[in-house]
Amino acid sequence: MYAGGLLLRVEKVTKHYGGVTALREAHFALERGEVHALIGENGAGKSTLAKIVAGSVRADHAEIEVEGRPVTIASPLDAQRLGIGIIYQELDLFPNLTVGENLVIGNLHFPEGGFVHSRRIEAFCRPFLEQVGLDCPLGEMVADLPVGKRQLLAIARALSMDARILLMDEPTSSLFDDSVERLFELIRNLKSRGVSVVYVSHKMEEMFRISDRITVMRDGQTVATLETAATTQAEIIRLMVGRELRLAERTQRQPGDVVFRAEGLTTRKLRNISFELRRGEVLGIAGLVGAGRSELGAALCGIDRISGGQVIFQTGQPSISLLPEDRREQGLMMDMSVTENGTMAALGRFSRFGFLRQKEEARALDPLMRDLALHCPSMEAAVSTLSGGNQQKVLLARWLLVNPDVLFLDDPTRGIDVGAKQDIYRIIDSLAAAGKGVILVSSELPELLRCCDRILVLCEGRLTAAFDAKEATQEKIMASATA
Numbered sequence: 001m002y003a004g005g006l007l008l009r010v011e012k013v014t015k016h017y018g019g020v021t022a023l024r025e026a027h028f029a030l031e032r033g034e035v036h037a038l039i040g041e042n043g044a045g046k047s048t049l050a051k052i053v054a055g056s057v058r059a060d061h062a063e064i065e066v067e068g069r070p071v072t073i074a075s076p077l078d079a080q081r082l083g084i085g086i087i088y089q090e091l092d093l094f095p096n097l098t099v100g101e102n103l104v105i106g107n108l109h110f111p112e113g114g115f116v117h118s119r120r121i122e123a124f125c126r127p128f129l130e131q132v133g134l135d136c137p138l139g140e141m142v143a144d145l146p147v148g149k150r151q152l153l154a155i156a157r158a159l160s161m162d163a164r165i166l167l168m169d170e171p172t173s174s175l176f177d178d179s180v181e182r183l184f185e186l187i188r189n190l191k192s193r194g195v196s197v198v199y200v201s202h203k204m205e206e207m208f209r210i211s212d213r214i215t216v217m218r219d220g221q222t223v224a225t226l227e228t229a230a231t232t233q234a235e236i237i238r239l240m241v242g243r244e245l246r247l248a249e250r251t252q253r254q255p256g257d258v259v260f261r262a263e264g265l266t267t268r269k270l271r272n273i274s275f276e277l278r279r280g281e282v283l284g285i286a287g288l289v290g291a292g293r294s295e296l297g298a299a300l301c302g303i304d305r306i307s308g309g310q311v312i313f314q315t316g317q318p319s320i321s322l323l324p325e326d327r328r329e330q331g332l333m334m335d336m337s338v339t340e341n342g343t344m345a346a347l348g349r350f351s352r353f354g355f356l357r358q359k360e361e362a363r364a365l366d367p368l369m370r371d372l373a374l375h376c377p378s379m380e381a382a383v384s385t386l387s388g389g390n391q392q393k394v395l396l397a398r399w400l401l402v403n404p405d406v407l408f409l410d411d412p413t414r415g416i417d418v419g420a421k422q423d424i425y426r427i428i429d430s431l432a433a434a435g436k437g438v439i440l441v442s443s444e445l446p447e448l449l450r451c452c453d454r455i456l457v458l459c460e461g462r463l464t465a466a467f468d469a470k471e472a473t474q475e476k477i478m479a480s481a482t483a
Contacts, residue, residue, distance in 0.1 A: 005032040007196050008053070008165055011063040015048055015220075017385055020377045022048045023059070024220045030165065035187060035197045037207045037228070040217035040240055041417045042389030043375055046200045047089060049217070050167045053198075054086035055079035066165075080108055085163030089170040089200075089388055090328050091154045093142050100125050100138035103157050110160075128156040133182045147325050148175055148289030148443075155183065166190065169200040170388075173414045175443060178482065179289055184210055202417045203444075204233045216240055241419055251429045255281035255453060259318055259406060259437045262300075264309030269295040271461045272309065277406065277437045282428060284452030284469075285441040286477050291458040293441045297322050297408040300439075318405030318437075321345075323395055325410040325441070327388075331395045334384040338376055339365060341383050342397045368397040373423045389416030396427065406437040413447065425451060445474045459483050 008030040015023040023045045030036050038046045051057040053064065055073040064071055066082055073079050079086070093102050100121040104110040110124055118138075125138055134152040142150060151171065158166055172180045187197055187210055201207050207214060208228060216223045216239040223239050255278035265273040269292045277283050285293050298304040300311065301322040324330035332341055339358075342365045343350060350361045362379070369379075372393040376386055383391055392412060399407060409428070413421045428451055431438050442448050448455050455472050457465040457480035465480035 006030075007032045007034075007067060009063075009065040009068075010049070010053060013049060013052060013062040014060045015045075015052065015057070016060055018377070020385070021220050023052075026217065026220060026222050028215045028222060028225065030196050030198060031212075032196055033191050033194045034213065035191060035199055035211045037211035037214045038198060038200045038217065039202070039207060039214060039236060040223075041419050042387035043219075044217040044240070044417075045220040046217055047169050047387070050086060050169050050198060050200055051088075053079070053165075054084060054167055056086070056088075077106075077108075080161055080163075083162070083164035084167070085158040085161045085165070086167040087151075087154045087158050087169060087171050089173065091147075091150050093150055093154060093157075095143035095329075096141065098139050098141055099129075099136060099145075099153060102142055102153060103128065103160050107157075107161055109162050125156075125160070128160045129153075131159060131186060132156045133179060146290055146294060148179070151175060152179065152289075155186075159186075163195065165196050165198070167198045167200070170202070170414075171199075172201070172203065172206060173411075173443075175289060178478075180206070202421075204236065204418065205446075207236075208233065218242060237418060240417070251433060253280055253282075253432055253453060255279065256435065258314050260314065261312045262309065263312065265296075265299060265306060265311065266308030267295060267299045267304045267306055269304070269461050270299060273458075273463050274309075275456055275463065275466065277439065279435045279437055280432050281454070282432050282438045282440055282452045284448040284455035285439060285458065286445065286448055286455055286481060287458035288481050290460075291481065292461040293458055294325050294410050295461070296458070297324075297410050297439070297441070300406075300408060319402070320406040320408060321399040321402055321404040322408045323399055323410060323412055325414065327391055327395050332383050332391060335382055337380045338369075338374075338383060338386070338394055339379045341394050342369070343401065345398050346401050364401060365397065368400050369393070371423075372397055372427065373420070389420040392416055393420070393423070396424065400427070400431075404436070406439070407431060408439045408441075410441045411443055412440070413442070413444070421447075445477055448472075448477070449474070457481050 011027045013023050013026040026045060026049055040046050052059045052062060055076045055078050103125045104121055122138055132152045132155050134149060199211055211228045213225055214228055215225045257279055259277050259279055261276040263274050287293050295304060299306055301320055339361055343361050350357050374393045375390055383394055413424055428438055440451055452469050455467045456463060457477055459481055464483045
């Protein structure tokens with residue numbers, strides 16, 4: 001159990017974005033040395049509450065106490081001075097700076113001088129990178145790192161700021177099982193030193209493993225705070241959604257003809273990859289961070305140059321759409337509207353003589369958004385105002401509107417809640433039932449086992465195993481992923 005003693009109290013937090021209420025009298029309290037989970041559906045207000053405590057969002061009204069003393073947190077620097085650090089779900093790294101520069105910039109604990117020497121940066125940064133298991137040169141540009149390694153870097157940066165209150169917003173959303181276990185060991189070590197962790201996550205299994213208490217949020221309000229050991233997943237889900245959640249049952253499938261066959265596919269990252277994809281099949285891709293999962297999608301979609309091997313199409317050349325791992329950097333135009341983001345890949349269908357027919361846009365997009373259970377104040381709202389899960393639904397709707405033969409889904413449920421996951425699982429099943437070929441990358445092994453007909457395992461750019469879903473287990477996949 002945790003050390004005890006109230007460290008942080010947050011009361012009567014209210015926040016509006018235009019006419020939308022993000023938080024309404026929300027509250028929670030954090031004990032010293034406690035891991036406290038915040039959970040709720042997308043749009044429940046979890047991330048907004050964490051950002052207010054971290055100083056990156058200003059509340060309309062909030063009462064915050066640290067160790068019984070009222071405080072005002074008007075900026076991230078105020079939070080850092082109080083010993084509060086945060087790891088954002090949408091990582092706030094500087095892509096055009098190096099790994100080392102990202103760790104030291106704005107860090108009150110880095111001893112600045114007239115000149116900053118690389119040796120000083122190395123001495124300061126390397127211990128924190130080793131703590132999270134990130135092995136990369138300090139001079140490497142962050143833009144060149146895959147999302148999983150960026151997530152580890154963000155965690156290392158928060159640790160380097162010597163926080164006594166650490167807010168983690170979906171910290172494992174891009175991490176595979178080995179990195180998750182390392183993170184959990186890190187959290188346990190922090191806890192033993194009296195550091196308190198606020199753990200925002202949609203992953204039930206993780207939350208029950210790592211947390212001492214759970215606060216459930218719904219529609220911007222605090223619903224309940226429960227001792228983790230005294231509750232169940234079913235009870236948490238019921239409190240989250242306010243109803244019994246209907247789980248998406250997997251449909252029985254019989255894959256059809258081969259869509260394409262990759263033979264000896266080789267790129268800068270991949271080495272001699274061979275496999276085939278059939279119509280009506282969901283093909284899973286597993287592997288550790290940096291194994292080449294995202295790079296496979298980039299190769300198939302023409303983003304990365306293929307230097308060896310070939311992709312053989314059985315009949316014609318099918319259309320392939322890629323839903324990228326990083327929705328903000330690679331997928332969405334954050335300042336554009338829901339409608340604009342949803343239809344931009346199919347504008348030819350809705351234009352005549354250079355003018356968009358907006359009514360036809362709406363007629364085509366609205367049914368998809370209903371199927372995906374999109375929650376947004378308006379179809380004209382900027383995508384940046386939506387929760388992470390609803391942003392992902394907009395991106396998925398874009399490619400469903402294109403109606404491709406093959407969809408490459410790169411971690412499509414990253415950072416979204418249990419209800420939204422069920423919506424996406426139903427969409428995946430319906431795509432396969434319609435004869436589409438689906439390639440599904442996921443960092444969650446239970447998700448691959450639930451959704452896929454076959455699972456390929458990558459390790460350091462090579463294919464190390466291929467399993468039929470009926471014979472696959474988490475243990476077999478992990479063994480192949482670390483071969």
